[in-house]
Amino acid sequence: MPFLSETLSRVKPSPTMAMTNKAAELRAQGRDIIGLSAGEPDFDTPANIAEAGRRAIAEGRTRYTAVDGIPELKRAICAKFKRDNGLNYAPGEVSVGTGGKQVLYNALMATLNPGDEVIIPAPYWVSYPDMVLLAGGTPVTVACGIETGFRITPDQLEAAITPSTKWFLFNSPSNPTGAGYSQDELKALAQVLLRHPHVWVMTDDMYEHLTFGDFRFTTPAQVEPALKERTLTVNGVSKAYAMTGWRIGYAAGPEKLIRAMAKLQSQSTSNPSSISQWAAVEALTGPQDFIAANNAVFERRRDLVVAALNDCAGITCPVPDGAFYVYPDISGCIGKTSAGGAAITDDEAFATALLEEEGVAVVFGAAFGLSPNFRVSYATSDAALSEACARIRRFCEGLR
């Protein structure tokens, strides 16, 4: 009898782990490594939010809470959906978990049966397909390349839907590409979904507030109210409020789904940290002006990185709408040999040689389901970004 569960064997080991380990190994040898793989803002949590956490401890708000969130936070989330998205939700339609990750996981675990399919546009956030597999479902990935701006088209969505489709799971602005869907693009996808009433929509709006230029964020239940009764709108405080370590995510959707998610959470982690929940109340109801200030910094870095990467031989880097990632195409580098003698057979070989020869750590595209690309997170200093881009350029110039 095997000791480890069969469920676990369905999940791949993290493809990024080998790169992370390699970077750590080189650093330990004293090499100067620039990491461009972090999935979190490099800003501190704003002082008023951190203070709300300290206050919660001082006031003894340190006990178990309601499983899926204190009423004060649920009310703050309802107010947020009204303010930012024009959506009306009651507290009973809101679930709070330990990060957006747990909320997504709960929703999939609470709804998937063997044979159920989940449509996931690729490139995707690394966790989606594995979460679907853990929940016993079947991920159906749809390749969305640079020619459509890494966005799924209505025709592609229509073609991917079968009688077994349970969810369409998507993310805008996207990790890893930064691509966002405009209101018109969402409307066109909604038209397809309206023709298939058995398909539910899980929208991961984690990067809602990290958008640039003329891009205007909208979310499916807002764009097509008829979808609201089968949409789970997932969001969280990690990215916009620089609170990745506090672990608070949330979602709003039909009450029967929210109740099922709470039932699951009640038998796993119970409530997310009481202290973090109070800090999240302050995040959602307190001043929001620092978001624009942080975005101005991210937009400047995005422009720096996009311009520098487009200057590298063999690389094409589209301009993203949001988040803090770029996802350049490296078709022009594949099949070549690096200055250090490595055969660049695919994007993993590119990233490995770049790390070994120039000390720049990026995540290769295969990890996100679309190649040949790599992901750069520009949530780091301008100086580190400029130096990293200069090294990438030198690496590309050395390819023969």
Ligand SMILES: Cc1ncc(COP(=O)(O)O)c(C=O)c1O
């Ligand atoms: C697209 C996307 N969704 C969800 C999450 C999870 O965020 P959280 O820190 O709230 O669990 C992340 C974090 O990297 C993400 O990039």
